[in-house]
Amino acid sequence: MPRRPPERFAFDALQVDPCADQPLYRQLEQRLRDAILAGQLKPAERVPSTRRLAADLQVSRNTVSLAYAQLLSEGYLEAEVGSGTRVSRHLPDDLLQASPAPRTAASAAVGPRLSRRGSSVAALGQWITLPGVPPRPFRPHVPALDLFPRHIWRRLSQRRLRRMPWYEWGQVPPLGYPPLREAIAEYLGISRGVRCTAEQVVIVAGAQQAIDFVARLLLDDGEAAWIEEPGYTPARHLFELAGVEVVPVPVDGDGLSVAAGEQLRADARLAYVTPSCQWPTGLTMSLPRRLELLEWARCQSAWILEDDYNGEYRYDGRPLPAIHGLADDGHVIYMGTFSKVMFPGLRLGYLVVPDQLREAFRAARWMADRHSPPFEQAILTDFINEGHFARHLRRMRTACAARQQALVDALDRHLGGAVEVVGRESGLQLLVHAGAGMDARRLTTAAQKAGVEFHPLSVYAAAEPEREGMILGFAAYREEQIEQAVQDWAVRLERG
Amino acid sequence: MPRRPPERFAFDALQVDPCADQPLYRQLEQRLRDAILAGQLKPAERVPSTRRLAADLQVSRNTVSLAYAQLLSEGYLEAEVGSGTRVSRHLPDDLLQASPAPRTAASAAVGPRLSRRGSSVAALGQWITLPGVPPRPFRPHVPALDLFPRHIWRRLSQRRLRRMPWYEWGQVPPLGYPPLREAIAEYLGISRGVRCTAEQVVIVAGAQQAIDFVARLLLDDGEAAWIEEPGYTPARHLFELAGVEVVPVPVDGDGLSVAAGEQLRADARLAYVTPSCQWPTGLTMSLPRRLELLEWARCQSAWILEDDYNGEYRYDGRPLPAIHGLADDGHVIYMGTFSKVMFPGLRLGYLVVPDQLREAFRAARWMADRHSPPFEQAILTDFINEGHFARHLRRMRTACAARQQALVDALDRHLGGAVEVVGRESGLQLLVHAGAGMDARRLTTAAQKAGVEFHPLSVYAAAEPEREGMILGFAAYREEQIEQAVQDWAVRLERG
Numbered sequence: 004m005p006r007r008p009p010e011r012f013a014f015d016a017l018q019v020d021p022c023a024d025q026p027l028y029r030q031l032e033q034r035l036r037d038a039i040l041a042g043q044l045k046p047a048e049r050v051p052s053t054r055r056l057a058a059d060l061q062v063s064r065n066t067v068s069l070a071y072a073q074l075l076s077e078g079y080l081e082a083e084v085g086s087g088t089r090v091s092r093h094l095p096d097d098l099l100q101a102s103p104a105p106r107t108a109a110s111a112a113v114g115p116r117l118s119r120r121g122s123s124v125a126a127l128g129q130w131i132t133l134p135g136v137p138p139r140p141f142r143p144h145v146p147a148l149d150l151f152p153r154h155i156w157r158r159l160s161q162r163r164l165r166r167m168p169w170y171e172w173g174q175v176p177p178l179g180y181p182p183l184r185e186a187i188a189e190y191l192g193i194s195r196g197v198r199c200t201a202e203q204v205v206i207v208a209g210a211q212q213a214i215d216f217v218a219r220l221l222l223d224d225g226e227a228a229w230i231e232e233p234g235y236t237p238a239r240h241l242f243e244l245a246g247v248e249v250v251p252v253p254v255d256g257d258g259l260s261v262a263a264g265e266q267l268r269a270d271a272r273l274a275y276v277t278p279s280c281q282w283p284t285g286l287t288m289s290l291p292r293r294l295e296l297l298e299w300a301r302c303q304s305a306w307i308l309e310d311d312y313n314g315e316y317r318y319d320g321r322p323l324p325a326i327h328g329l330a331d332d333g334h335v336i337y338m339g340t341f342s343k344v345m346f347p348g349l350r351l352g353y354l355v356v357p358d359q360l361r362e363a364f365r366a367a368r369w370m371a372d373r374h375s376p377p378f379e380q381a382i383l384t385d386f387i388n389e390g391h392f393a394r395h396l397r398r399m400r401t402a403c404a405a406r407q408q409a410l411v412d413a414l415d416r417h418l419g420g421a422v423e424v425v426g427r428e429s430g431l432q433l434l435v436h437a438g439a440g441m442d443a444r445r446l447t448t449a450a451q452k453a454g455v456e457f458h459p460l461s462v463y464a465a466a467e468p469e470r471e472g473m474i475l476g477f478a479a480y481r482e483e484q485i486e487q488a489v490q491d492w493a494v495r496l497e498r499g
Numbered sequence: 500m501p502r503r504p505p506e507r508f509a510f511d512a513l514q515v516d517p518c519a520d521q522p523l524y525r526q527l528e529q530r531l532r533d534a535i536l537a538g539q540l541k542p543a544e545r546v547p548s549t550r551r552l553a554a555d556l557q558v559s560r561n562t563v564s565l566a567y568a569q570l571l572s573e574g575y576l577e578a579e580v581g582s583g584t585r586v587s588r589h590l591p592d593d594l595l596q597a598s599p600a601p602r603t604a605a606s607a608a609v610g611p612r613l614s615r616r617g618s619s620v621a622a623l624g625q626w627i628t629l630p631g632v633p634p635r636p637f638r639p640h641v642p643a644l645d646l647f648p649r650h651i652w653r654r655l656s657q658r659r660l661r662r663m664p665w666y667e668w669g670q671v672p673p674l675g676y677p678p679l680r681e682a683i684a685e686y687l688g689i690s691r692g693v694r695c696t697a698e699q700v701v702i703v704a705g706a707q708q709a710i711d712f713v714a715r716l717l718l719d720d721g722e723a724a725w726i727e728e729p730g731y732t733p734a735r736h737l738f739e740l741a742g743v744e745v746v747p748v749p750v751d752g753d754g755l756s757v758a759a760g761e762q763l764r765a766d767a768r769l770a771y772v773t774p775s776c777q778w779p780t781g782l783t784m785s786l787p788r789r790l791e792l793l794e795w796a797r798c799q800s801a802w803i804l805e806d807d808y809n810g811e812y813r814y815d816g817r818p819l820p821a822i823h824g825l826a827d828d829g830h831v832i833y834m835g836t837f838s839k840v841m842f843p844g845l846r847l848g849y850l851v852v853p854d855q856l857r858e859a860f861r862a863a864r865w866m867a868d869r870h871s872p873p874f875e876q877a878i879l880t881d882f883i884n885e886g887h888f889a890r891h892l893r894r895m896r897t898a899c900a901a902r903q904q905a906l907v908d909a910l911d912r913h914l915g916g917a918v919e920v921v922g923r924e925s926g927l928q929l930l931v932h933a934g935a936g937m938d939a940r941r942l943t944t945a946a947q948k949a950g951v952e953f954h955p956l957s958v959y960a961a962a963e964p965e966r967e968g969m970i971l972g973f974a975a976y977r978e979e980q981i982e983q984a985v986q987d988w989a990v991r992l993e994r995g
Contacts, residue, residue: 118717120741121715121863124866125862126862127865128865137665156660157660173641174843211868223614306611346668363624370737371708372868373707
């Protein structure tokens, strides 16, 4: 372990109060600013890493990140690559001579600044997974791009560009190109057990925008939302940015534990779930659990946001019906994306919303960015209506099942008891843990040395998970690439 | 004037206090809810129109709209097409028997509801200008779509779809496709006097998203922003949704009056301006005024958001340099869009931001919707780099000048002294007032009867303008269409 430099300021004695009205990160930010202004923290003095200060103060790492981000943007702190964060060496004298002053006065001295919201957003930059092209095994979130019938897309695109009336190069309605909404409603009815009319379908620029709209339109500051733990971290961030109190609710073999949620925060206003393919475990929510969740939503007059992002990829048995199909009383908002079955560059997803919410989503889209480009929407409509989508989906399901099998076989052959695979039922990724007697750290270090990409399970958990795991995406890689990558990994592991 | 139905409840005696902490619309909403719960307002009783209640209480119409929208979403009010808004006829009994209760308890009884934010957004739905195809003269905001070289776009698109590596069908960086950022930086330097590097260019999904990001990243709740009066209403809405206090600052012949702004609210954190082509007057901000604005921003450590949406369309003399080019000290954020020079369906615009803001915009885009589709970005890059953009721009400038001239001539020929034209220097629209001795109402009624579209000036003003005006877009219409539309209008006017 690296030696910690001596510190004069007792960071672990900073007082923050979880019961106070002010959010923890603002309290922490204020304490640190005061300490700098009072001269207790000197110019150039190091501050602890976010991980360490979070542990010392028993707060989340995000709390510390947000506080640091604000102070960085105001110029109180400065960061250097490789040497961490420290108090600015060039604090203006008048700042230091002033007694702890109202924040606006102090920050005016260091130039225009970000808003608090802006600092919170900027702090999330650390989570952006850089594209880095081409992707290498086993980076998750990449679908089987190599199998997409690009020649068909090209042909359809050419026809549309030739035939589209000139005014359709202008605007389309914010809720989406009407024929596309029709096509999606029909597809969802046939394939996903979602009963809806085209009027209930809202086209969005992908899952991210869908969750962002739901968080902001349905929840107010300080209201609570259940999020699966472990779960889809980007969704957690969006709810947090919307000022929502995020309640991580543990997932068991049946899916999100409604009983645990009720104990933690029964009066939450929304539950965000991935029932057909829980991210990142790949498990499916059982039917009794779906009904239990629905019952809770009805009693509490709460919403369920059902994210069916990988609903198409199910390898064992018949797909379970979507929760949306179990209820038609307006408690369930259903969402899906074309990023996983077509390609992410399409930037198209959809929501199915109860009638009374349509106007809010229409206005939200208009305010955010008007509408998605008409071309992608029109070409996708043809792709669906002319049967290419159904054919492509069948091919993808077979291919991804084979790639999953190749990964499982390779892990078994080369890494034997070193890994333990969880949740093979669905999805485009596998969660693996270190097997009994294998040190998880050794396993991940070997992967890194072999150039094998993965996401650690802890990235998708609000609290440190009991067992760390590795999330391996397999969809984008050919069987021989998969075999080779696992082999390289095993070689590195053997060498120690 | 229609007869007002008798009312028992004294709406004009409702008390709202502009000095209270709570926003006016929340106060109004609470007063109305209390009156319903206390039985002072009976089921089925009508409430006044937003316009009338706003006038009675001396508040903005938006305040009343927001309050009504929330009560509609909670089920306290109901709206019927053609018969206005009334208290719900089917209020649950337990709601009426309860004394004014905490809001959450009351609304839980009527099902899941929108958040306050959601209600505010939904209330903006009334501002959505329906596409309605094809557009008719003189609907504004529509560029000369008929002149776009669609065959070139088709050819470039086909080449890109064929040659793009498969992984580029996946993700591109949130700040934009790097070659497009390069191309835009070069174009802005040559044509718009904006000195920037490609690293400072941020690709967005159009002007709306650009303003939304700026409002949320740079301003906190309750901070103030200057907006031109009259000005671009959608920008005002975005700042309001972000919780910003919007300060309408009058525009005179030199542009936004900095002196007036300083009197109204010197400590604003941002000024949103359209200096090259003021929306909707079409006037240009003078150089001394630009320098004065910059001086204010420096003293106050405030931001200038320079929206150059129509900077390319200037018909008189040499374009003035962008404010961005006058300063390189990081106070100016520059934005532009391809919607007016290419076509709105492209959904691409850009910001030029100081280096220290780049990370915040990167994270904001990632959180909002990841990135714009790679195809439009790649094809546009080729369109610019291969010289098509510059050629198209020259052709558009000539064509739009001719269409403007055709409109001015037709107005002169057929409507003689009935109209008075303002601001012919730039842009794709004309502001006209009723001429001396002509009743503005008669003029607009005749236009409506003739099927002539326009936007009333008051739509773009926070307060009722001293003189109502009509905004006529001319870019999308051929000269003979323009002539015919004005002729029809004149005929209707003559018939009375």
